Amino acid sequence: MKPVVALLGRPNVGKSTLFNRIIRSRQALVDDFPGVTRDRHYADAQWNDIDFTVIDTGGFLSSDDDYFASQIKEQLTAAADQADVLVFILDGRAGLSPYDRELADFLRRMSKPVFYLVNKIENYKQHDDLAEFYSLGIDHFYEISAEHGIGVGDFLDDLIQTL
Ligand code: GDP
Ligand code: MG
Helix, strand or coil: CCCEEEEECCCCCCHHHHHHHHHCCCCCCCCCCCCCCCCCEEEEEEECCEEEEEEECCCCCCCCCCCCCHHHHHHHHHHHHHCCEEEEEEECCCCCCHHHHHHHHHHHHCCCCEEEEEECCCCHHHHHHHHHHHHHCCCCCEECECCCCECHHHHHHHHHHCC
16 A cells, blocks of 8 residues: 555645646646535655655535535545645645634644645745744745645655655
8 A cells, every 4th residue: 555645725725736746647626716626536646756645635614614514524534534644735825714723733633744835835925924824833834836836846855755
C-alpha cells in the first residue's frame, strides 16, 4: 500500500488545483463554484521517485451554509482516517475564516502529521498579509501558488520525507 496524502480545506482554497498539479492530469475537476465538488478523488502521484496516493476532498462546508453538515464531516473524517499525512490548505487571498479555525482544531485531534499551506500567494504584499494565519497556533506555513506552481516543489520535498 502506498502512503496516502489527503488535501483538506474549505471550498475554493485551491485543493483541486493543487491535486491536478501534483498528479499532472485532468482527473480532478477544477471549478469556480464553492461547494460543488463533494466526492473524493484519488490518484497516484510520484515525487523524486517516491510513490504516494493523493486524495482531493470536496471540502466540508456545504453550499447552503449548514456548517459542518454531518455528511460532509463524515467524508472529511473518512478521508482524514485513510490518510497517513494531512495537508490543510488555506486561502491567502480570502484570508482566514472561522471555518479554518474549526478545521484546524479538527485536524489537530487526528494526531497525524499535518502540513499547512497558504495558497494563492503570488506577490510580496500577500506574503506580508500572512500574520493573521499564525493566530491558528501553527508554527510553519508553506506559501504556495498551486496555479503557478510556486512553492509546490519545496512542499513536496518535505512531504515525501514524512512518507
Ligand atoms: P477547491 O474548491 O479547494 O478544490 O478549489 P479549486 O482548486 O477549485 O480553486 C478554486 C478557485 O481558486 C479557482 O478559480 C482556481 O482557479 C483558483 N485558484 C486555485 N489556486 C490558485 C492560485 O494558486 N492562485 C490563484 N490566484 N487562484 C487560484
Ligand atoms: Mg475542488
